[in-house]
Amino acid sequence: xxxxxxxxxxxxxxxxxxxxxxxxxxxxxxxxxxxxxxxxxxxxxxxxxxxxxxxxxxxxxxxxxxxxxxxxxxxxxxxxxxxxxxxxxxxxxxxxxxxxxxxxxxxxxxxxxxxxxxxxxxxxxxxxxxxxxxxxxxxxxxxxxxxxxxxxxxxxxxxxxxxxxxxxxxxxxxxxxxxxxxxxxxxxxxxxxxxxxxxxxxxxxxxxxxxxxxxxxxxxxxxxxxxxxxxxxxxxxxxxxx
Amino acid sequence: xxxxxxxxxxxxxxxxxxxxxxxxxxxxxxxxxxxxxxxxxxxxxxxxxxxxxxxxxxxxxxxxxxxxxxxxxxxxxxxxxxxxxxxxxxxxxxxxxxxxxxxxxxxxxxxxxxxxxxxxxxxxxxxxxxxxxxxxxxxxxxxxxxxxxxxxxxxxxxxxxxxxxxxxxxxxxxxxxxxxxxxxxxxxxxxxxxxxxxxxxxxxxxxxxxxxxxxxxxxxxxxxxxxxxxxxxxxxxxxxxx
DNA sequence: TATTAATGTCTATTTTTTAGACAATGATTT
DNA sequence: AAATCATTGTCTAAAAAATAGACATTAATA
Numbered sequence: 388x389x390x391x392x393x394x395x396x397x398x399x400x401x402x403x404x405x406x407x408x409x410x411x412x413x414x415x416x417x418x419x420x421x422x423x424x425x426x427x428x429x430x431x432x433x434x435x436x437x438x439x440x441x442x443x444x445x446x447x448x449x450x451x452x453x454x455x456x457x458x459x460x461x462x463x464x465x466x467x468x469x470x471x472x473x474x475x476x477x478x479x480x481x482x483x484x485x486x487x488x489x490x491x492x493x494x495x496x497x498x499x500x501x502x503x504x505x506x507x508x509x510x511x512x513x514x515x516x517x518x519x520x521x522x523x524x525x526x527x528x529x530x531x532x533x534x535x536x537x538x539x540x541x542x543x544x545x546x547x548x549x550x551x552x553x554x555x556x557x558x559x560x561x562x563x564x565x566x567x568x569x570x571x572x573x574x575x576x577x578x579x580x581x582x583x584x585x586x587x588x589x590x591x592x593x594x595x596x597x598x599x600x601x602x603x604x605x606x607x608x609x610x611x612x613x614x615x616x617x618x619x620x621x622x623x624x625x626x627x628x629x
Numbered sequence: 630x631x632x633x634x635x636x637x638x639x640x641x642x643x644x645x646x647x648x649x650x651x652x653x654x655x656x657x658x659x660x661x662x663x664x665x666x667x668x669x670x671x672x673x674x675x676x677x678x679x680x681x682x683x684x685x686x687x688x689x690x691x692x693x694x695x696x697x698x699x700x701x702x703x704x705x706x707x708x709x710x711x712x713x714x715x716x717x718x719x720x721x722x723x724x725x726x727x728x729x730x731x732x733x734x735x736x737x738x739x740x741x742x743x744x745x746x747x748x749x750x751x752x753x754x755x756x757x758x759x760x761x762x763x764x765x766x767x768x769x770x771x772x773x774x775x776x777x778x779x780x781x782x783x784x785x786x787x788x789x790x791x792x793x794x795x796x797x798x799x800x801x802x803x804x805x806x807x808x809x810x811x812x813x814x815x816x817x818x819x820x821x822x823x824x825x826x827x828x829x830x831x832x833x834x835x836x837x838x839x840x841x842x843x844x845x846x847x848x849x850x851x852x853x854x855x856x857x858x859x860x861x862x863x864x865x866x867x868x869x870x871x
Numbered sequence: 872t873a874t875t876a877a878t879g880t881c882t883a884t885t886t887t888t889t890a891g892a893c894a895a896t897g898a899t900t901t
Numbered sequence: 902a903a904a905t906c907a908t909t910g911t912c913t914a915a916a917a918a919a920t921a922g923a924c925a926t927t928a929a930t931a
Contacts, residue, residue, distance in 0.1 A: 396640045399744060436742060440708030464703055464746050466682030500678060502641060502746075504706050572878085591920060593879070613929035614877035814909085833889060835910070855898035856908035 392492055395433040400503040401444050402431040402541065403459070404548035405452070407512035407528055408565040413581050414512060414528035415545060416451065417537065421524040426474055427537040429544060430520070431503070444506040451526060453516045458509040458564040462551040465540055466502040474538055478522075507548040509564035549582075556582055560601055563622040569605060571617040572596065601626050634734055637675040642745040643686050644673040644783065645701070646790035647694070649754035649770055650807040655823050656754060656770035657787060658693065659779065663766040668716055669779040671786060672762070673745070686748040693768060694757040700806040701750045704793040707782055708744040716780055720764075749790040751806035791824075798824055802843055805864035811847060813859040814838065843868050 405416035420426040432447040434440055444459055476497040482490050517526050529535070534545060556562050562578055576592050596602060603623050607616040647658035662668040674689040676682055686701055718739040724732050759768050771777070776787060798804050804820055818834050838844060847861040 396742075396744065398638045399641055434708070434744070437710055439710040440706060440744060442710070461706055464682060464706055466676070466746070468679055468681040468684070500638075502638065502676070502682060504708070504744075588920070589878085590880075590922090595919090609928075611929075612877075613875060613927095613931095615879080615927040617878060830889075831909085832891085832911075837888090849897095851897075853898075854908075855900095855906065857896040857910080859909060 392496055394435055396436060397496070398499050398501050400431055400433055400501050401440065401447055402429045402465075402503050402505055402544055403444060403448055404429060404505065404507040404545050405448065406507060406509050406531075406548070406552065406565060407515070408578055408581065409512050409528065411577050411581055413531040413549075415531050415534060416517075416526065417529045417534065418520065418523045418526045420474075420478075421522055422474075422478055425535070427535045427541075429537065429541045430526070440504060444504075444508075448508055450520055451518055452510060453518060454510060454514060458561055459506055460508075460551075460555075461504055461506050463505045463544075463547050464502060465505055465544060467540070469500055470502065470539065471500055472497050472539060475522075503544075505544050505548065507551060509552075509561060511565065511567055513567055553582060560599065560622075560626070569619040569621050571608065571619060573617060575620070634738055636677055638678060639738070640741050640743050642673055642675055642743050643682065643689055644671045644707075644745050644747055644786055645686060645690055646671060646747065646749040646787050647690065648749060648751050648773075648790070648794065648807065649757070650820055650823065651754050651770070653819050653823055655773040655791075657773050657776060658759075658768065659771045659776065660693075660762065660765045660768045662716075662720075663764055664716075664720055667777070669777045669783075671779065671783045672768070682746060686746075686750075690750055692762055693760055694752060695760060696752060696756060699750050699752055700803055701748055702793075702797075703746055703748050705747045705786075705789050706744060707747055707786060709782070711742055712744065712781065713742055714739050714781060745786075747786050747790065749793060751794075751803060753807065753809055755809060795825060802841065802864075802868070811861040811863050813850065813861060815859060817862070 403416075407414040407416070416430055418428050418430060420428060430447060430451045432443065432450075434443040438446070440461070441459070444461070445455075445457065448457055448459060449455055476494065479490055479494045479497065484490055512528060517528075519526050531545070531549070534542065536542065537545075552561075556579070562575070562582070565578060566574060572593050573589075575596060576587055576589065579592070580586055601623050602620045605619040605621055608619050609616045645658075649656040649658070658672055660670050660672060662670060672689055672693045674685065674692075676685040680688070682703070683701070686703070687697075687699065690699055690701060691697055718736065721732055721736045721739065726732055754770065759770075761768050773787070773791070776784065778784065779787075794803075798821070804817070804824070807820060808816060814835050817838060818829055818831065821834070822828055843865050844862045845865050847863055849858040850861050851858045
């Protein structure tokens, strides 16, 4: 990130809860920072003066995942009093002055209280090519169930994002964003079970999904298992997304 | 408002859609500004450096209504590119320099692009004592159905707020915030009909509401009408609000 | 060819929602 | 004092939706 404070809106940030799905588990994209201790954060960034906030969020996401077209939606603003990124501020204080980074500007930037707009994204984890952002030691998919303690209110951000996801998964049929192009009914059901953390009865789940009229049935897939081969399905492209 | 830009977060505002209910109609609190043309806006303001954004919203609301305890919830961030309050900026440009107001600071403040956090409130319209804010020519309850064109995206803000209200009215049982302390089943039904803009069958509406187990039945009220007197109800105080 | 485990779908049951009906009641009229 | 009238409270019937149970089908293996 070339830091140019005049091009950014001060005291306002964006943080993204990026959900993925793999082998029956919901994953969240988390960065580990390049510091002495292990510090974890959600992917985040700032809003350029001329950007729509949705564009900012997409840009922040593309930097980390390489994805351009992503399901991404704001879900909540985090604005408690005195909400500051003390750990990052600390990091800059400890930097040597001659490190080539404009230390003073950064320090001034991060010394302020920030309000953050929370976005959540649903991505096909196989389409993502992870890219470290500046100051990231690594960026990885971590299990939603066992996230480490993160910076500031980032754990709470995940909680609220999951709540929003649960509310919208049924209503808006957005779950397909987490799956590959084609999938079996069982995979879809396992996704739902992972999101809601509870089992669904197989027969009625299938009926409900088919009755939605948004799935296109494709060929059977022969998995090699000693049983009836399941159909593959695809989300119908001709559905209006609203 | 004593303007002190250093105490406020720049480029970030709060706008409130305040819903009331009177005689079968949903009302919205709207200010008319003290300008040559009629300019209408939602109640809004800014966030003090040390404030939780929820506090800011409550403060903004109390200034206009005198109410301290109000149902108030953020529902969406409005952050399109180049979102500026040109009309207010224009107003300051036309002000005489010696008007006692720090014209230059205001001009600088409003020349920037703003991101706004949308809140909606539900109030008992009878408890409100309206107070003009600075620059308001008047502030009034206007019919939701026939709002005038407002500044910037304020009409869109109302649309989204109404959508949020509809989503939560059932689920969260927040409708009682719009009614007086006690009310009849018919009044409650008429409120629902106003919010959803459609009729509900009387028998099933009553059953559904009573089955929620949140209403306390009080005495009958003798209205003087030549028919059976309805019971009064009150929202049970011992319900957890989450 | 029999066995096994998962799949696709059907029917039965239960629950919830919606529709229809009617007695009860408070004031007014006769 | 009795009849009328409009609204209220609640009951039952019908329809729809959700849940549970059952079973034939099928792809690989024994």
